[in-house]
Amino acid sequence: MSRIAYVNGQYVPHKDAAIHVEDRGYQFADGVYEVCEVWKDNIVDMPRHLDRLGRSLSELRIGWPMARKALEFVLAETVRRNKVHNGMVYVQVTRGVSRRDHFFPPQDVAPSIVVTARASSPAAAEKQAEAGISVVSFPENRWPRVDIKTVALLPNVLAKQHAKEAGGKEAWYVDADGNVTEGGSTNAWIVTRDNKLVTRPAESGILKGITRAAVLDLAKKEGLSFEERAFSLEEAYGAREAFVTAASTLVMPVVKIDDTVIGNGHPGMVATRLRQLFHTVTDLKAV
Structure with a gap:
């Protein structure tokens, strides 16, 4: 089965998932991430992970890419679309795409978000x-x-x-x-x-x-x-x-x-x- 990624509002084939070359995550590592375990068709400790994501975003003065409830849905939907029963779901948020400059981009630049999920072997x-x-x-x-x-x-x-x-x-x-x-x-x-x-x-x-x-x-x-x-x-x-x-x-x-x-x-x-x-x-x- 081909893997699916969520990128800035769209679910796309993993092989085609891409972010613009001037995304600040690529240019400056100007972003944060979280990884949640998926265990027996459950996302483990998602509230604590999203609390920490919110703190990381706040410390770097990056806005949420969407409402928290919407992000909870996207995480679960990415897991479902990839049919991951046991594994990991990953979310990365960056300050967004803007002309390369060390200063923060204009306030109307939206954060970028990527969500991926992959299976792992509990037996291994x-x-x-x-x-x-x-x-x-x-x-x-x-x-x-x-x-x-x-x-x-x-x-x-x-x-x-x-x-x-x-x-x-x-x-x-x-x-x-x-x-x-x-x-x-x-x-x-x-x-x-x-x-x-x-x-x-x-x-x-x-x-x-x-x-x-x-x-x-x-x-x-x-x-x-x-x-x-x-x-x-x-x-x-x-x-x-x-x-x-x-x-x-x-x-x-x-x-x-x-x-x-x-x-x-x-x-x-x-x-x-x-x-x-x-x-x-x-x-x-x-x-």
């Missing part, structure tokens, strides 16, 4: 989770406003490529103090030797992950002890467990960081349990 994801992944540390080199989910992801691309070439699946950024900030496309977690969940506070220096928030809700529901604080790479090496979270990975156990095997080298009980229960605390919007 579970197989990876059963084995766990390796992460590779990388020096933090991004701008300070990583709390805004912008399309300016070149540092993330370079970090993740470095991890891939070193045999890892994800990179963990490490700041000048030796503390882990977050992954190239995930939030970072450890489970300490005394079985306490630890993840960095989302006030600054990391993206306020939607999956991260759901896992914190789940930890509270399950009565798990947790702390939102910085943790060092050295502390992570000595952790009982480690894992990453994102809409694209859910809760993904980490079994190796750089050359250090974590725990017994197998996914830990806490990460595995959180993954199993994840959707019990999420908002599900049927498509």
Whole structure:
């Protein structure tokens, strides 16, 4: 089946989907995005994702491309037209098309919007989770406003490529103090030797992950002890467990960081349990 994309008011064949060469997303990475999981014909945590999209737009002074209710419909319709039962739906909004100039374009320039959806294999994801992944540390080199989910992801691309070439699946950024900030496309977690969940506070220096928030809700529901604080790479090496979270990975156990095997080298009980229960605390919007 041919894939369908939504581009500026039209559903078009994916192979024909295009934005003008002077779109500011292409020229300046002047745009933001969101990615929602699609699980069993439901869009997961769409209200939280759209809340964060609204915040990102506001921080960059970009207008909504349409009313929020209309965008909810477009996301669901794009999922339906692509017959995605399990996978991802992606929305990108830029400041629009205008003659290349660093200054903002005139106010009558409309934002551009693209929505795409694609299927993924739950079986393949579970197989990876059963084995766990390796992460590779990388020096933090991004701008300070990583709390805004912008399309300016070149540092993330370079970090993740470095991890891939070193045999890892994800990179963990490490700041000048030796503390882990977050992954190239995930939030970072450890489970300490005394079985306490630890993840960095989302006030600054990391993206306020939607999956991260759901896992914190789940930890509270399950009565798990947790702390939102910085943790060092050295502390992570000595952790009982480690894992990453994102809409694209859910809760993904980490079994190796750089050359250090974590725990017994197998996914830990806490990460595995959180993954199993994840959707019990999420908002599900049927498509």
